Amino acid sequence: MGSGRVAVIGVGSYGFRPSTPEVSFQGMMFESSQRAYADANVDPRRDVDVFVDCQEDMWEGIAIADEFAPEPIGGALRPTFTVAGDGLQGVAHAYMLIKSGLANVVAVEAHGKPSEIKTLQDIYYFAMDPLHVRPLPTGNPFFIAGLDAQAFISRTGATREHLAIVAVKNRNNGLRNERAPYASRVRLDEVLSAPYSVYPMSRYEIAGFSDASITVVLASEDAARKFTDRVVWLDGVGYSTEVGSGSLEWHEWGRMPSMRNAALTAYRLAGVSNPEKDISLAEVEDRFSFMELLSVEELLLAPDGEAHRYLENGDFDFNGRLPVNPSGGSLSMGIPLEATGLGRFLEAVMQLRGEAGAHQVKGAKRAVVASWRGVPSYTSVVSVLSSDIEG
Amino acid sequence: MSERKGEVKLPGTKLSAKEMYSLLGLVESAPQAKYEFSAGPSLSKFLQGLKEGKILGKRCPRCGRIYVPPRDYCEYCHVPLTNWVEVPDTGVVHTAVVSYISTKRERLEKPEVVGVIRLDVPGYKEDSYEFAGLFHRLCIDPEEAKKDSAVGMKVKARWKPKEQRTGSILDIECFEPVR
Amino acid sequence: MEVVSNLFVKDRVAIVGAGLTTFMRRALETPRELAWEAARQALDQAGLTLKDIDCVVIGSAPDTFDGVHLKGEYLADGSGAINKPMTRVYVGGGTGVFVPVSAWWHVASGLCRTVLAVGEEKMSPAHPHPQYVFRYIWDPILHRPLELNLIWIFAMEMRRYMAKCGAKKEDIALVSVKNKRNALDNPAAQVAANITVDDVLKSELLVWPVNELDISPVSDGAAALVIASENVARQVTDSPVWIDGVGFTLDNQHWENRELAFPRYLNYAARMAYRMAGIERPWKEIDVAEPYDPFDYKELHHIEGLMLARPCEAWKLLKEGYFERDGELPTSPSGGLLGVGNPIAAAGVMKVAELFWQLRYEAGKRQVKKPVHKAVANAWGDLMQAGTVIVLSN
Numbered sequence: 001m002g003s004g005r006v007a008v009i010g011v012g013s014y015g016f017r018p019s020t021p022e023v024s025f026q027g028m029m030f031e032s033s034q035r036a037y038a039d040a041n042v043d044p045r046r047d048v049d050v051f052v053d054c055q056e057d058m059w060e061g062i063a064i065a066d067e068f069a070p071e072p073i074g075g076a077l078r079p080t081f082t083v084a085g086d087g088l089q090g091v092a093h094a095y096m097l098i099k100s101g102l103a104n105v106v107a108v109e110a111h112g113k114p115s116e117i118k119t120l121q122d123i124y125y126f127a128m129d130p131l132h133v134r135p136l137p138t139g140n141p142f143f144i145a146g147l148d149a150q151a152f153i154s155r156t157g158a159t160r161e162h163l164a165i166v167a168v169k170n171r172n173n174g175l176r177n178e179r180a181p182y183a184s185r186v187r188l189d190e191v192l193s194a195p196y197s198v199y200p201m202s203r204y205e206i207a208g209f210s211d212a213s214i215t216v217v218l219a220s221e222d223a224a225r226k227f228t229d230r231v232v233w234l235d236g237v238g239y240s241t242e243v244g245s246g247s248l249e250w251h252e253w254g255r256m257p258s259m260r261n262a263a264l265t266a267y268r269l270a271g272v273s274n275p276e277k278d279i280s281l282a283e284v285e286d287r288f289s290f291m292e293l294l295s296v297e298e299l300l301l302a303p304d305g306e307a308h309r310y311l312e313n314g315d316f317d318f319n320g321r322l323p324v325n326p327s328g329g330s331l332s333m334g335i336p337l338e339a340t341g342l343g344r345f346l347e348a349v350m351q352l353r354g355e356a357g358a359h360q361v362k363g364a365k366r367a368v369v370a371s372w373r374g375v376p377s378y379t380s381v382v383s384v385l386s387s388d389i390e391g
Numbered sequence: 392m393s394e395r396k397g398e399v400k401l402p403g404t405k406l407s408a409k410e411m412y413s414l415l416g417l418v419e420s421a422p423q424a425k426y427e428f429s430a431g432p433s434l435s436k437f438l439q440g441l442k443e444g445k446i447l448g449k450r451c452p453r454c455g456r457i458y459v460p461p462r463d464y465c466e467y468c469h470v471p472l473t474n475w476v477e478v479p480d481t482g483v484v485h486t487a488v489v490s491y492i493s494t495k496r497e498r499l500e501k502p503e504v505v506g507v508i509r510l511d512v513p514g515y516k517e518d519s520y521e522f523a524g525l526f527h528r529l530c531i532d533p534e535e536a537k538k539d540s541a542v543g544m545k546v547k548a549r550w551k552p553k554e555q556r557t558g559s560i561l562d563i564e565c566f567e568p569v570r
Numbered sequence: 571m572e573v574v575s576n577l578f579v580k581d582r583v584a585i586v587g588a589g590l591t592t593f594m595r596r597a598l599e600t601p602r603e604l605a606w607e608a609a610r611q612a613l614d615q616a617g618l619t620l621k622d623i624d625c626v627v628i629g630s631a632p633d634t635f636d637g638v639h640l641k642g643e644y645l646a647d648g649s650g651a652i653n654k655p656m657t658r659v660y661v662g663g664g665t666g667v668f669v670p671v672s673a674w675w676h677v678a679s680g681l682c683r684t685v686l687a688v689g690e691e692k693m694s695p696a697h698p699h700p701q702y703v704f705r706y707i708w709d710p711i712l713h714r715p716l717e718l719n720l721i722w723i724f725a726m727e728m729r730r731y732m733a734k735c736g737a738k739k740e741d742i743a744l745v746s747v748k749n750k751r752n753a754l755d756n757p758a759a760q761v762a763a764n765i766t767v768d769d770v771l772k773s774e775l776l777v778w779p780v781n782e783l784d785i786s787p788v789s790d791g792a793a794a795l796v797i798a799s800e801n802v803a804r805q806v807t808d809s810p811v812w813i814d815g816v817g818f819t820l821d822n823q824h825w826e827n828r829e830l831a832f833p834r835y836l837n838y839a840a841r842m843a844y845r846m847a848g849i850e851r852p853w854k855e856i857d858v859a860e861p862y863d864p865f866d867y868k869e870l871h872h873i874e875g876l877m878l879a880r881p882c883e884a885w886k887l888l889k890e891g892y893f894e895r896d897g898e899l900p901t902s903p904s905g906g907l908l909g910v911g912n913p914i915a916a917a918g919v920m921k922v923a924e925l926f927w928q929l930r931y932e933a934g935k936r937q938v939k940k941p942v943h944k945a946v947a948n949a950w951g952d953l954m955q956a957g958t959v960i961v962l963s964n
Contacts, residue, residue, distance in 0.1 A: 020429075021429055022429075022432075023429060023431060023432075024428065024429045024430060024431030024434070024463075025428075025429075026431065026463070027429075027431045027432070027463050030463060030464045030471075033469075034469070037469070043469075044469050045467065045468065045469055051820075056633070056639065056640060057632060057633045057634065057639075058424065058633055058634075058639040058640075061424070061426030061428065061706075061710075062706060062707065062710075063632045063633075063634050063703055063704065063705075063706035063707045064631070064632055064660075064662045064707045064951070064952055064953075066660055066661050066662055066820070066951070066952055066956070067662065067707065067823045067952040067953050067955060068823055069820065070466075070820040070821070070822060070823075070955075071462065071464070071466045071822045071823065072463075072464065074466075074469040075820060076466040076467075076820070076821060076822040077466075077819060077820075077821050077822070077834070077835060077838060078819065078820070079817075079818050079819055079820075079839075079842065080818075080819070080820035081659060081660075081661050081668060081672075081818060081820065082659070082660045082661060083657060083658070083659055083660070084640075084641070084642050084658040084659070084660040085642065085657055085658055089657050092655075092657070093657070093672070093675075095679070095681075096675045096676055096678075096679035096681055097675050097679070098679075099678075099679035099680060099681070100674075100675040100678035100679040100680075101678070102675055102678070102816070102846075116426050116427050116428055116429065117425075117426055118425040118426060118427060119422070119423040119424060119425045122422045122423040122424060123422065123424060123639055124639075125422060126420075126422040126424070126633075126637075126638065126639035127638065127639040127640040127643070127644075129638075129644070130418055130420050130637060130638060131416070131418055131600070134418070134420055135418060238655070239655050239656075239657070240653060240654060240655050240656070241626075241643070241646045241651045241652075241653075241654065241655070241656040242652070242653055243646065243647055243652060243653075244602065244643055244644055244645065244646035244647035244648065244651070245638075245640060245643040245644045245646070246602060246644050246647070247647050250647070250652075257653060258653070261653060262655075265655075373640070373643070376640075376643070377640060377643040378643075379643060379646075379656065399757045400757065401590055401591055401592045401757050401758050402591050402592065402599075402607035402608075402611070403591040403592030403593075403594055403597055403599065403604070403607065403790075403791065404597060404598035404599060405592070405594040405595070405596065405597070405598075406594075406596040406597065406598050407596070408596065410596075411596045411694065414598075419697075420637060422639075428710050428711070430711050434711050434712070438711070458827075459827075460712055460824065460826075466822050485730065485829075485830070486726045486727070486729045486730035486733065486830060487726075487729065488722060488725035488726050488729050488777050488778055488779065488780075489777065489778040490719065490721075490722055490725070490776075490777040490778075491775055491776060491777065491778070492719060492721070492776050492777065493717070493719065494701075494702070494705055494717050494718065494719050495698070495699065495701070495702060496699050496701045496702075496719070502778075505716070505718070505722055505726075506726060507726060507730075507825075507826045507830070519829075520828060520829045520832075520834060521827055521828055521829070522827060522828075522829075523827065524826045524827050525826055526712070526713060526716070526718075526825075526826040527716065528716065533778075536778075537778055537779075539733065542729070542730070542733040543733075559715055560711070560712055560713075560715050560716065561715050561716070
């Protein structure tokens with residue numbers, strides 16, 4: 001294994017709004033990458049060795065979206081490639097590129113412009129197995145999340161109310177975050193009295209969509225020092241796929257083994273032996289409210305089946321023992337498709353630098369960020385970050 | 392698969408078109424995939440320029456390159472492009488081909504001549520690897536297009552009449568030889 | 571900008587197994603089944619099972635061919651990614667060679683000891699004709715209104731190469747003749763044949779100067795490689811094939827602003843890979859090559875981009891038999907895409923697999939005449955943009 005740590009030296013973003021008609025998607029990529037390079041003090045044309053872009057054709061509306069990747073992020077005529085996956089998978093590639101010695105500085109960009117997709121539900125359908133699932137009259141494709149939610153509730157004894165508390169906590173947390181267009185002062189009784197959207201969740205517990213582009217710049221320890229003092233360490237990264245989208249029947253419903261496997265790898269690399277104690281804050285996927293509770297358990301931040309009790313206790317509140325989604329989560333920020341995980345990564349980096357402004361968690365030293373690619377996938381990426389900066 | 396002889400059978404079952412379409416359990420699936428793309432500020436203005444009968448390009452304030460089609464940013468300097476310039480609608484044929492088939496792979500009634508036109512935009516050396524250029528139709532006789540003399544031929548844009556222009560790349564009907 | 575390559579990567583990375591399915595116009599098997607067949611063979615050859623695999627890398631080009639969004643997720647279990655780290659990389663047609671390139675840093679970083687790298691493509695589901703999917707690769711505002719066909723862009727590039735280099739159609743057609751004939755010895759081949767230059771010139775004229783037989787076919791198929799760290803490789807085989815160099819470059823999307831006669835992006839990628847591999851004179855040091863050949867002129871284009879011949883010289887060497895299996899620098903001994911088929915991502919992996927077998931002297935009737943020590947493969951992708959290169963040695 002390569003020696004030296006991997007550092008995050010710059011982050012930038014653009015958007016986090018329900019629509020961005022003033023720019024094309026390439027324009028968004030340029031804006032976020034500009035900001036990230038300025039933040040990192042790098043000249044992309046001279047200092048960046050590899051450019052990683054994260055996008056999926058059918059979200060972009062272009063067969064071979066990779067074609068449009070290089071120019072806006074400064075990667076034209078450079079080693080640039082596309083990962084068809086979550087933005088955090090791009091970070092995993094960057095980690096490997098740096099550890100292998102092939103690159104010293106890597107830029108990772110991910111974006112989503114769901115406002116330009118007029119038939120979003122159809123695109124989700126297109127991801128389902130064409131032989132076994134698509135022909136079934138299943139209505140909203142998010143039914144899969146409903147199945148998982150129901151299985152989770154049955155197994156752990158969590159109730160509908162616990163799911164609602166997640167929504168209340170996160171949407172209110174988002175009020176402090178300028179990147180959270182769906183934040184609101186919603187109350188528990190309002191969530192509980194709202195009709196179900198996808199049983200057992202109401203519309204408050206299912207995230208909306210937003211447009212955003214996020215760029216992060218990573219570097220080897222030695223290279224990082226050339227550019228900046230404000231360094232956040234990427235101590236560990238892990239990713240895993242439980243089953244393919246064509247084999248949903250093999251999935252362990254109500255669990256996310258891929259997240260657990262990813263977390264175990266990331267914790268091992270980061271030297272985290274007691275996550276509940278070592279982690280100061282967590283940014284996890286909550287695009288369906290139950291996912292926050294499931295993620296917390298799979299990330300070993302609460303024992304199996306206990307997450308809802310910790311939640312009830314206030315442990316995960318903004319001012320709690322272990323804040324979960326102080327950013328407001330996907331429920332407040334919206335989902336920019338594959339860029340979701342990278343957006344939360346950016347949040348964690350800001351926290352560890354002490355630059356999260358109104359939503360700064362005090363004494364943030366170590367963070368875990370976990371993403372899930374959403375229905376109908378069972379792929380998860382986990383990263384562990386830390387900093388020595390006094391927050 | 393080592394020491395392969397010619398008769399080694401690899402996995403995979405071939406089907407003829409007829410067999411495929413008469414398979415039991417064949418599923419037909421056509422997603423509704425509709426998108427509305429923002430053109431972005433540069434292309435929007437470029438299209439506006441076409442409506443007015445002009446080809447517009449953008450110059451980089453740092454390296455001076457003039458980009459046609461215009462972009463929002465310079466790929467070499469990674470800075471926003473801000474200066475608009477009008478460029479000549481004349482150029483030279485970089486390459487030309489004659490198509491006998493349509494997008495759907497059907498035979499066309501009349502062959503189409505298309506190509507890349509290197510525009511007479513200052514700042515690029517004659518044999519430089521990069522240049523300002525456009526892909527478009529060429530109003531050249533197909534047999535003339537196949538001759539060696541076609542590459543390097545001087546051409547000029549043939550614009551549609553003002554009333555027919557809509558702010559699209561098709562506002563230029565084609566590029567034709569300069570007499 | 572220089573990519574700083576670490577020439578002292580502690581563990582070298584090797585390919586220890588490869589597998590292929592037949593390439594065919596229409597397969598009965600589903601995409602996952604195709605991936606599985608190829609993956610299983612590669613594991614068998616390496617003497618390993620799925621338990622021994624740490625990570626999976628999948629390569630597959632446009633989702634719209636197989637007809638499934640999030641195609642990497644769909645292919646996951648067929649490719650062995652069951653509770654394993656899996657990632658899908660995608661650089662258009664360049665994907666096939668990019669899959670082992672990406673697998674390289676999975677191993678070189680120390681994160682994975684073994685990687686199963688799978689390339690799969692099923693083009694037949696696209697209806698009425700897979701060609702139609704290519705309608706959506708173009709810029710929606712500048713190009714789509716002109717209703718272009720993919721073959722146009724290749725034809726334009728071929729014409730430019732002919733104009734700049736003085737090559738004629740009959741000179742270029744020799745590539746198609748060579749590769750289809752080479753493919754007769756390849757059990758995976760879809761369109762192997764003994765044809766003549768005349769056959770090529772007389773085949774249906776699609777977009778002058780491109781005729782039907784200048785092009786590789788639409789295909790279904792899969793190919794896979796098992797890649798391992800040096801430790802594992804030496805336990806598993808006596809003849810690991812080392813990945814000495816990896817390179818990749820992506821040019822801008824504006825192909826109408828570039829000299830089409832020379833693939834600059836491929837040249838950059840090749841230099842990156844050669845530098846890493848310590849190769850200074852590729853035209854002398856490379857023994858055998860698999861340049862990407864979706865069209866016949868493309869092989870020449872890529873030979874020059876890879877610096878295996880000087881710009882505009884490849885077609886002349888071709889006429890002299892330089893690139894035949896018994897020539898100085900055999901190219902596409904597999905039969906290439908022109909002879910074996912073009913299931914996009916799988917085709918690139920197939921070319922790397924071929925070099926793997928060549929370097930182990932296991933290519934049977936396809937084995938090139940001269941002794942082989944160093945090899946290079948490349949793939950091309952997107953809108954004349956992506957160059958991916960891998961350098962191997964035994």
